[in-house]
Amino acid sequence: TPDPADPPANYALDAKPVTFFSRDHLPLCGWWITPDTPTGRTLVIVHGHNGSLDGDTEQAAALVRQGFNVLLFNLRAHGTSAGRHVTFGAREYLDVLGALDWLQATHGIASVGLVGFSMGAGVALRTAALDRRVAAVVADGTISRVVDGLIGMGRTRNIPAGAIWPFAAAILLTSSLRAGVWIPAADPIRWVAQVTRPVLFIHGTDDPFNTTAGAGRLAVRVNRGQLWLVPGAGHRDAYQHDPDAYYSRVGGFLRGVLRG
Numbered sequence: 001t002p003d004p005a006d007p008p009a010n011y012a013l014d015a016k017p018v019t020f021f022s023r024d025h026l027p028l029c030g031w032w033i034t035p036d037t038p039t040g041r042t043l044v045i046v047h048g049h050n051g052s053l054d055g056d057t058e059q060a061a062a063l064v065r066q067g068f069n070v071l072l073f074n075l076r077a078h079g080t081s082a083g084r085h086v087t088f089g090a091r092e093y094l095d096v097l098g099a100l101d102w103l104q105a106t107h108g109i110a111s112v113g114l115v116g117f118s119m120g121a122g123v124a125l126r127t128a129a130l131d132r133r134v135a136a137v138v139a140d141g142t143i144s145r146v147v148d149g150l151i152g153m154g155r156t157r158n159i160p161a162g163a164i165w166p167f168a169a170a171i172l173l174t175s176s177l178r179a180g181v182w183i184p185a186a187d188p189i190r191w192v193a194q195v196t197r198p199v200l201f202i203h204g205t206d207d208p209f210n211t212t213a214g215a216g217r218l219a220v221r222v223n224r225g226q227l228w229l230v231p232g233a234g235h236r237d238a239y240q241h242d243p244d245a246y247y248s249r250v251g252g253f254l255r256g257v258l259r260g
Helices: 053-064 092-107 119-130 146-156 161-179 188-194 212-221 243-257
Strands: 014-021 027-034 042-046 069-073 112-117 134-140 199-204 225-230
Touching: 014 069, 014 092, 027 053, 027 092, 042 053, 042 092, 042 119, 053 069, 053 112, 053 243, 069 092, 092 112, 092 119, 112 119, 112 243, 119 134, 119 188, 134 243, 146 161, 188 212, 199 212, 199 243, 212 225
Parallel strands: 042 069, 042 112, 112 134, 134 199, 199 225
Antiparallel strands: 014 027, 027 069
């Protein structure tokens, strides 16, 4: 279900609607947003599962106010973009590669920061492992394995992991057959060790979809990874607990590693 419409105009942003193609030729729709006083630093925001770009317009606005250019777009099978199947990162990384191609072809931008939320964080990490144009990643609410998301859904309903596991495995198998791609290949834990760029992992200590220890295992596999634990935060809602601290930390990290 797409998030409620929240266009950049709601935040008085100078935004242009754009359409570009994924690496496997699906048309994807989004917004290209530039600040009043550009710094030359550019970000791509990668949203989570079962939502749309509209869920992250508020975050985009906060980053634009810090001087970043932002490309905000719908992944395949989300919002206004084409596509029939959500594959939890097994193919969505092709969408982000398409975004990088578009930025380079239309604006000459070849060094980009990725800001990913939930599923989008895993997609961002896989993209960073594959493409040197990714200069930094902010991974907010990353799961370790796709199956952890399904187990987490059971955990929110007080179903033990052992009881939900057989159903989760069956769902992954069925979904993989329907989509024609092995979805667990997208597990972030498979990709993080190949990421050579700086990564800021943000994890709420009350996140039901990944444990604090699980988030730590991801962070230590990245040579230039750092983990920010946010006490009391749930799944990818750390920005709501202390917006000033959140955007100061995220903006400072990105300014420190992206070229202006």
